[in-house]
Amino acid sequence: MNLSLSDQNMHNSSEGCLEDDKPDVMLPCFRRNMYDEPLASYSSGSIISQLLRKTIHNKRALDESHFYLSSSTAADSGQEDQCSVSSKDSTVEAASPSAHVSTGASMEGEHPMTDHLQAKRARVENIIRVMAGSPNSRQHGDSERSDTDARDTREAREAYRENKRKQRLPQHQEHSVGGPANRRPGSSKNSDNCNNKDEECHKLKEQLHSMQRLLRQLQEKFLQVYNQEDPEHNDRDETEVVEHDTLGESTESRYASTEDDYERKNSRVTAECKDRMKVVGYLVHQRENQNLQETLKQELSRAVNDCVDRVFKKVSSTGLDLSPQQRMCSSPEMQISVGADRKSQQAGSTQEQPQAEEAAVKPRSLEYYESVEAQSPQDQTEALSLVVRKPAMTPLSSVTPTVKRPYPVHQTPFQFSYSTPLHDSQILEHLLKYGPHSSFGGLPCMPPSMDRTSPDSVDLPWDTIAMRSKVTSSHLGHHARASTLGAVTVDNMCLPHVKIECGELQSMAERNPYMSLNIQEGLTPSHLKKAKLMFFYTRYPSSNVLKTFFPDVKFNRCITSQLIKWFSNFREFYYIQMEKFARQSIVDGISDVKDMTVSRDSELFRALNMHYNKANDFHIR
DNA sequence: TTGCGTCCTG
DNA sequence: CAGGACGCAA
Numbered sequence: 270m271n272l273s274l275s276d277q278n279m280h281n282s283s284e285g286c287l288e289d290d291k292p293d294v295m296l297p298c299f300r301r302n303m304y305d306e307p308l309a310s311y312s313s314g315s316i317i318s319q320l321l322r323k324t325i326h327n328k329r330a331l332d333e334s335h336f337y338l339s340s341s342t343a344a345d346s347g348q349e350d351q352c353s354v355s356s357k358d359s360t361v362e363a364a365s366p367s368a369h370v371s372t373g374a375s376m377e378g379e380h381p382m383t384d385h386l387q388a389k390r391a392r393v394e395n396i397i398r399v400m401a402g403s404p405n406s407r408q409h410g411d412s413e414r415s416d417t418d419a420r421d422t423r424e425a426r427e428a429y430r431e432n433k434r435k436q437r438l439p440q441h442q443e444h445s446v447g448g449p450a451n452r453r454p455g456s457s458k459n460s461d462n463c464n465n466k467d468e469e470c471h472k473l474k475e476q477l478h479s480m481q482r483l484l485r486q487l488q489e490k491f492l493q494v495y496n497q498e499d500p501e502h503n504d505r506d507e508t509e510v511v512e513h514d515t516l517g518e519s520t521e522s523r524y525a526s527t528e529d530d531y532e533r534k535n536s537r538v539t540a541e542c543k544d545r546m547k548v549v550g551y552l553v554h555q556r557e558n559q560n561l562q563e564t565l566k567q568e569l570s571r572a573v574n575d576c577v578d579r580v581f582k583k584v585s586s587t588g589l590d591l592s593p594q595q596r597m598c599s600s601p602e603m604q605i606s607v608g609a610d611r612k613s614q615q616a617g618s619t620q621e622q623p624q625a626e627e628a629a630v631k632p633r634s635l636e637y638y639e640s641v642e643a644q645s646p647q648d649q650t651e652a653l654s655l656v657v658r659k660p661a662m663t664p665l666s667s668v669t670p671t672v673k674r675p676y677p678v679h680q681t682p683f684q685f686s687y688s689t690p691l692h693d694s695q696i697l698e699h700l701l702k703y704g705p706h707s708s709f710g711g712l713p714c715m716p717p718s719m720d721r722t723s724p725d726s727v728d729l730p731w732d733t734i735a736m737r738s739k740v741t742s743s744h745l746g747h748h749a750r751a752s753t754l755g756a757v758t759v760d761n762m763c764l765p766h767v768k769i770e771c772g773e774l775q776s777m778a779e780r781n782p783y784m785s786l787n788i789q790e791g792l793t794p795s796h797l798k799k800a801k802l803m804f805f806y807t808r809y810p811s812s813n814v815l816k817t818f819f820p821d822v823k824f825n826r827c828i829t830s831q832l833i834k835w836f837s838n839f840r841e842f843y844y845i846q847m848e849k850f851a852r853q854s855i856v857d858g859i860s861d862v863k864d865m866t867v868s869r870d871s872e873l874f875r876a877l878n879m880h881y882n883k884a885n886d887f888h889i890r
Numbered sequence: 891t892t893g894c895g896t897c898c899t900g
Numbered sequence: 901c902a903g904g905a906c907g908c909a910a
Contacts, residue, residue: 834901
């Protein structure tokens with residue numbers, strides 16, 4: 270009973286969070302991009318901010334962009350939560366009622382295009398055509414050709430769909446070839462074809478201009494949509510615009526003003542973030558403009574950090590009455606700030622973990638586990654570095670992963686920039702140094718959760734355990750890095766780092782080139798390995814989580830069932846081992862949980878390592 | 891019904 | 901680890 274209940278709760282919490290987590294999905298990607306590319310390259314004045322201030326009138330393009338967004342939604346509707354879908358749909362409807370039928374005429378009427386602009390467009394279009402090396406080019410070109418008739422629009426959409434489909438599979442490939450190349454003339458990929466650098470530079474400039482124009486249009490569209498979608502927020506329109514200029518500050522003040530209504534604020538924040546994410550995703554995807562990305566990243570990071578800080582301050586001061594789960598799901602803000610939030614959430618959920626563990630274990634032998642309660646957390650730690658954090662992670666893990674999955678398309682744009690495995694480690698480092706820390710800095714509430722977790726300090730032995738992977742397989746490779754990260758983080762802080770680790774795992778899994786590129790029907794031994802490792806990250810992965818972690822697998826009922834079955838088996842084995850250990854402990858005369866320790870030479874350790882790390886793919890030090 | 895989980899068995 | 905039986909919840 271307890272077990273089922275707790276488990277159910279866990280799932281529910283995660284599921285519930287999913288809806289609002291959409292925005293979060295972007296974050297991981299965002300983070301990695303942030304680290305991926307030098308922030309320094311950005312000027313203080315963000316392009317977006319400036320652009321947002323200026324409203325350009327070209328609805329055609331906007332419609333296109335809108336289409337893009339809606340299309341993305343449609344494409345992934347299956348995986349997206351209904352909330353997001355519905356919101357997006359509504360947005361589309363509200364924003365572009367007549368959409369593609371009369372857009373051109375109405376647009377022209379309201380905001381006639383200047384000859385100059387048209388000429389420019391034609392030029393850009395031409396350039397894009399010339400550059401038509403990448404599928405995306407087409408996309409851009411279509412967007413630019415906003416003055417063409419409805420047929421063109423339809424065509425563009427078709428093309429977009431085509432691109433979309435293609436992207437879903439060979440995303441990285443496509444982007445690695447087309448995206449980066451466009452953005453970086455010096456890219457090795459295209460260097461061969463760049464005999465005429467000047468020409469290409471010129472083209473790029475042109476493209477940049479067109480992209481900026483589109484951005485303006487999109488922003489206008491966004492504002493319109495937002496207004497129609499959220500009449501009650503009309504009074505905030507001004508604020509909204511400003512917000513884009515200075516996300517951090519504006520959000521700060523805005524949220525502060527509504528702080529009295531926590532629930533409302535959360536939902537609003539989520540919605541706003543969603544919208545923002547949409548825009549961001551679209552822009553980045555369409556433009557792949559490095560500068561834009563940088564700007565977006567900075568602004569997003571600021572906003573996220575602010576949100577996190579605020580949420581945690583709030584939670585720390587008043588949220589103690591909330592259960593971990595409640596906190597996780599009740600505060601979309603936390604979810605929004607994926608990276609940082611996760612950490613904090615985990616911290617909060619950490620306390621929960623032991624309970625869940627306990628509950629899960631009890632069914633088998635309540636009497637024994639009574640005294641082993643604290644053990645379970647430790648047990649998880651055993652197999653992997655992740656394990657140590659595992660207790661705290663589990664709740665979160667289930668939450669965040671699910672969230673991400675719904676936005677594969679949106680994430681894709683960001684993923685483009687990641688084509689090299691090296692990025693993972695780099696990202697990890699950056700995460701540790703920047704993303705996580707920045708958010709941590711303003712998280713006074715972290716300590717509380719940590720404190721609760723501290724009881725797990727009984728696990729101290731485990732905390733010192735760090736895993737280093739020698740696995741070279743593509744799948745395990747991610748984990749290996751993650752593990753390494755975990756080890757590093759362990760040295761400093763337990764829970765926060767763990768969270769980071771989780772985030773990294775997810776983002777890594779999502780962005781991993783291999784996974785996206787080679788989608789296969791069945792599950793391979795490497796998948797099994799990965800699942801085993803993953804087991805120490807989350808013992809009850811939802812189907813969404815599984816999808817997130819196995820992007821290279823074409824999911825269907827069978828595959829999902831198989832994976833779930835695997836985890837069921839893992840749990841079975843794991844709990845059996847726990848029970849054994851508990852029984853043995855009792856036989857050994859251990860009466861206090863605090864007296865229980867799992868040393869490296871213990872049977873439990875051996876058994877778990879044998880089962881989950883049979884090939885010693887991961888070294889526990 | 892369907893999905894997910896446990897338990898048992900091979 | 902996979903299958904099957906069974907229970908439970910939505």
